Amino acid sequence: MMKELIIAGFGGQGVMLMGQVLAGAGMFEGKEVSWLPSYGPEMRGGTANCHVIVSEERIGSPFVSSPDVVVAMNLPSMDKFAPQLKEGGLLIINSSLIDTEPERKDIRVIKIPANELAAEVGSDRAANMVALGAIIEKVKIVEVDSIIESLKENLPERHHKLIPLNEEALKRGMEAARD
Amino acid sequence: MKVVAKRPRALMDKPTHYCPGCTHGITHRLVAEVIDEMDIREKTIGVAPVGCAVLAYEYFDCDFQQAAHGRAPAVATGIKRVLPENFVFTYQGDGDLASIGTAEIVHAAMRGENITTIFINNAIYGMTGGQMAPTTMIGQKTTTSPYGRDSKSAGEPIRVVEMLSTFSRAAYLARVGLFNNKEIKKAKKAIRKAFETQKAGQGFSLVELLSTCPTNWGMNPAEALDWVESNMVPYYPLGEYKTPEGGEDR
Amino acid sequence: MADKILMKGNEAIAEAGIKAGCRFFFGYPITPQNELPAYMARRLPMEDGVFLQAESEVAAINMVYGAAGAGARVMTSSSSPGISLKQEGISYMAGSELPGVIVNIIRGGPGLGGIQPAQSDYLQATKGGGHGDYRLLVLAPQSVQEAVDLTMEAFDLADKYRNPVMILGDGMIGQMMEPVEFPGETSPEELPKKEWATVGNEGRKANIINSLSLQAEKLEELNLRLQKKYKQMQEEEVRVETTKTEDAEYVIVAFGSMARIALSAVERAREEGIKVGLIRPISLFPYPEQVVGKVAEQAKFMLTVEMNCGQMLEDVRLAVNGRCPVYFYGRTGGVVPTSQEIYEKLMELVRGEK
Numbered sequence: 001m002m003k004e005l006i007i008a009g010f011g012g013q014g015v016m017l018m019g020q021v022l023a024g025a026g027m028f029e030g031k032e033v034s035w036l037p038s039y040g041p042e043m044r045g046g047t048a049n050c051h052v053i054v055s056e057e058r059i060g061s062p063f064v065s066s067p068d069v070v071v072a073m074n075l076p077s078m079d080k081f082a083p084q085l086k087e088g089g090l091l092i093i094n095s096s097l098i099d100t101e102p103e104r105k106d107i108r109v110i111k112i113p114a115n116e117l118a119a120e121v122g123s124d125r126a127a128n129m130v131a132l133g134a135i136i137e138k139v140k141i142v143e144v145d146s147i148i149e150s151l152k153e154n155l156p157e158r159h160h161k162l163i164p165l166n167e168e169a170l171k172r173g174m175e176a177a178r179d
Numbered sequence: 180m181k182v183v184a185k186r187p188r189a190l191m192d193k194p195t196h197y198c199p200g201c202t203h204g205i206t207h208r209l210v211a212e213v214i215d216e217m218d219i220r221e222k223t224i225g226v227a228p229v230g231c232a233v234l235a236y237e238y239f240d241c242d243f244q245q246a247a248h249g250r251a252p253a254v255a256t257g258i259k260r261v262l263p264e265n266f267v268f269t270y271q272g273d274g275d276l277a278s279i280g281t282a283e284i285v286h287a288a289m290r291g292e293n294i295t296t297i298f299i300n301n302a303i304y305g306m307t308g309g310q311m312a313p314t315t316m317i318g319q320k321t322t323t324s325p326y327g328r329d330s331k332s333a334g335e336p337i338r339v340v341e342m343l344s345t346f347s348r349a350a351y352l353a354r355v356g357l358f359n360n361k362e363i364k365k366a367k368k369a370i371r372k373a374f375e376t377q378k379a380g381q382g383f384s385l386v387e388l389l390s391t392c393p394t395n396w397g398m399n400p401a402e403a404l405d406w407v408e409s410n411m412v413p414y415y416p417l418g419e420y421k422t423p424e425g426g427e428d429r
Numbered sequence: 430m431a432d433k434i435l436m437k438g439n440e441a442i443a444e445a446g447i448k449a450g451c452r453f454f455f456g457y458p459i460t461p462q463n464e465l466p467a468y469m470a471r472r473l474p475m476e477d478g479v480f481l482q483a484e485s486e487v488a489a490i491n492m493v494y495g496a497a498g499a500g501a502r503v504m505t506s507s508s509s510p511g512i513s514l515k516q517e518g519i520s521y522m523a524g525s526e527l528p529g530v531i532v533n534i535i536r537g538g539p540g541l542g543g544i545q546p547a548q549s550d551y552l553q554a555t556k557g558g559g560h561g562d563y564r565l566l567v568l569a570p571q572s573v574q575e576a577v578d579l580t581m582e583a584f585d586l587a588d589k590y591r592n593p594v595m596i597l598g599d600g601m602i603g604q605m606m607e608p609v610e611f612p613g614e615t616s617p618e619e620l621p622k623k624e625w626a627t628v629g630n631e632g633r634k635a636n637i638i639n640s641l642s643l644q645a646e647k648l649e650e651l652n653l654r655l656q657k658k659y660k661q662m663q664e665e666e667v668r669v670e671t672t673k674t675e676d677a678e679y680v681i682v683a684f685g686s687m688a689r690i691a692l693s694a695v696e697r698a699r700e701e702g703i704k705v706g707l708i709r710p711i712s713l714f715p716y717p718e719q720v721v722g723k724v725a726e727q728a729k730f731m732l733t734v735e736m737n738c739g740q741m742l743e744d745v746r747l748a749v750n751g752r753c754p755v756y757f758y759g760r761t762g763g764v765v766p767t768s769q770e771i772y773e774k775l776m777e778l779v780r781g782e783k
């Protein structure tokens with residue numbers, strides 16, 4: 001099993017962290033993982049994205065050119081990365097910020113109102129964790145416990161008080177992806 | 180700021196890549212307005228630095244050369260020596276001018292090279308993501324001064340205008356700040372004087388603009404402007420340090 | 430698994446330097462290696478080490494020269510345009526026989542180029558780079574873990590040969606995160622004393638660090654001694670990995686991050702019964718020419734794959750020496766070839782053979 005993801009949004013939406021937490025969770029489970037960010041000044045004001053691979057086997061290219069999963073946290077990200085999805089791939093849309101339909105008909109689409117769900121649990125900055133919940137619910141690459149473990153590693157100590165909130169956001173994302 | 184509805188002729192009609200609230204944009208406009216007012220656009224050759232303004236050649240509607248990091252004054256020297264009747268200006272950041280390119284700027288000023296330098300002091304390396312610049316304030320945190328700039332290891336911020344003032348052939352040297360409308364007006368005046376100095380063949384001219392980098396300072400644009408006024412101006416006093424007539428105005 | 434941590438290549442290389450006993454770092458910002466100096470700025474003060482942001486790469490490499498001459502394990506890092514600026518200093522280090530580790534996280538060139546990953550500094554790294562007849566020992570990791578291992582080794586090799594060693598990565602190696610383990614730790618105090626270093630000549634003849642020889646014969650002597658070192662490197666330091674080459678009819682040659690992408694193409698072709706293998710040079714100087722030459726005897730062709738316009742290709746051709754055709758596939762400017770592209774190129778060539 002090898003899953004290749006592209007997670008994208010605008011700077012400040014926490015897409016990089018989302019990818020790191022996911023890769024870290026895979027590592028805790030003894031899987032092969034890689035995380036590759038977009039970098040440099042092109043990120044300024046524009047979109048940020050990261051490529052994440054979680055796999056049982058050796059990872060070849062860390063650069064994902066045809067993803068199994070695309071998470072689009074805003075519209076420019078959907079426009080840019082949905083066309084790269086594998087046939088039958090999964091597109092997770094943050095419907096809080098995207099109200100257009102994807103053009104492709106040969107992919108699976110789920111819409112998650114990530115900002116709203118995050119706001120309901122206390123902070124719309126946890127929208128990234130809602131989306132992450134949706135990923136692990138739909139793709140089953142790592143267990144939720146590993147995500148929480150990884151979150152602890154990735155968040156600086158002073159933010160650890162936010163972990164319960166993030167956990168709640170994760171669960172909301174999982175539920176939303178289930179129905 | 181006077182809201183000038185019309186785009187200066189010397190600027191292209193396209194959006195820039197600068198972050199919201201960054202003063203690079205204002206400075207482009209001021210330089211372009213001066214070029215328009217002096218009607219020298221078709222005789223002007225700009226030299227772009229390596230830094231956030233690396234794409235300046237995309238925004239100005241005049242001939243441009245893009246120089247290696249820090250070498251703009253040397254490139255400008257080459258251009259000016261071939262084309263003494265043209266206007267040549269460099270547009271450089273503080274990392275570009277005061278760090279890797281210190282030798283080039285010092286020697287251009289020492290020779291009294293008849294060029295104009297627009298010097299953007301934003302106390303940081305913007306383009307590469309917020310490292311310490313030679314102009315970074317004491318105590319200021321950057322990615323390469325994570326515990327705050329410490330003078331024991333990293334020295335005191337370079338005051339470029341003061342340093343260059345010792346050269347007799349540096350004809351016009353001024354420092355301005357971009358933190359309110361009044362100061363922006365003064366900044367434009369200084370840029371005009373610098374180009375006039377070049378026009379009169381009086382020697383090297385440089386205007387240092389105390390600028391903002393909200394992105395890497397981790398501030399919003401308004402906070403950044405305040406920070407220039409309250410933190411930078413006391414260490415970097417504003418005013419004209421040298422004029423062709425002699426004398427200072429501070 | 431517990432002691433594995435997820436780290437960015439740039440940061441892992443920095444930590445590997447510290448673990449190898451390096452306490453001195455001199456650098457200058459440039460993308461895509463900025464996390465390396467930033468990490469050193471945070472970490473070295475905790476180890477009573479020195480991080481200094483130099484005014485330029487020219488200054489940085491000369492600080493490295495001074496620190497190496499004073500006997501310290503020392504490191505610098507940069508990316509392509511900055512490495513070009515360092516070439517004068519690197520040549521002086523080689524001429525003065527100074528150890529030191531230089532990291533090049535390559536970006537696309539020439540000139541200011543771009544900031545995306547590339548391998549277009551291969552020739553600069555392996556053929557000297559600056560003026561004069563010298564070589565660096567050049568090591569090219571394909572993963573973050575290997576970057577750690579090779580960086581730690583690089584310090585030992587630099588000391589063994591009194592020669593600068595270059596870690597040649599690319600934007601992908603520098604930027605990506607993978608799980609890593611650090612194999613051990615050396616403290617600077619444990620390292621053998623360097624008798625030749627300039628540390629004050631109490632009780633002995635003065636030590637001089639120098640590359641000037643005005644007498645032609647003397648300079649020739651130095652050059653011959655350097656050549657002897659390079660020959661010894663060729664005998665003792667070749668590092669190469671071969672995968673499925675035993676029965677291979679077709680062989681891909683690739684290094685660094687390109688090799689792991691190429692391996693995916695090899696695996697896919699194998700699934701279809703095509704007998705393909707991979708040679709991955711890890712040391713780019715000394716080059717594994719014997720291994721490449723030997724495999725060429727059985728191969729119908731070799732395909733060199735690089736993120737440039739064909740630089741290592743020259744070394745492959747020299748090593749193959751006419752024993753089989755050598756083809757090339759590459760993307761450049763920061764474009765990363767996909768395993769699909771490599772697979773298609775391979776299959777096109779295989780069909781041509783039949």
Ligand SMILES: Cc1ncc(C[n+]2csc(CCOP(=O)(O)OP(=O)(O)O)c2C)c(N)n1
Nearest residue numbers: 229230231248272273274275304305306459
């Ligand atoms: C030889 C070389 N070294 C380093 C770099 C990387 N680099 C690009 S811009 C920059 C610093 C820019 O800072 P500054 O001049 O202050 O301009 P700002 O972005 O703040 O306007 C550096 C170090 C480079 N392009 N070339």
Ligand code: SF4
Nearest residue numbers: 197198201231305392
């Ligand atoms: S990084 Fe700083 S200097 Fe560069 S464009 Fe943004 S605000 Fe301006």
Ligand SMILES: [Mg+2]
Nearest residue numbers: 272273303305
């Ligand atoms: Mg700056």
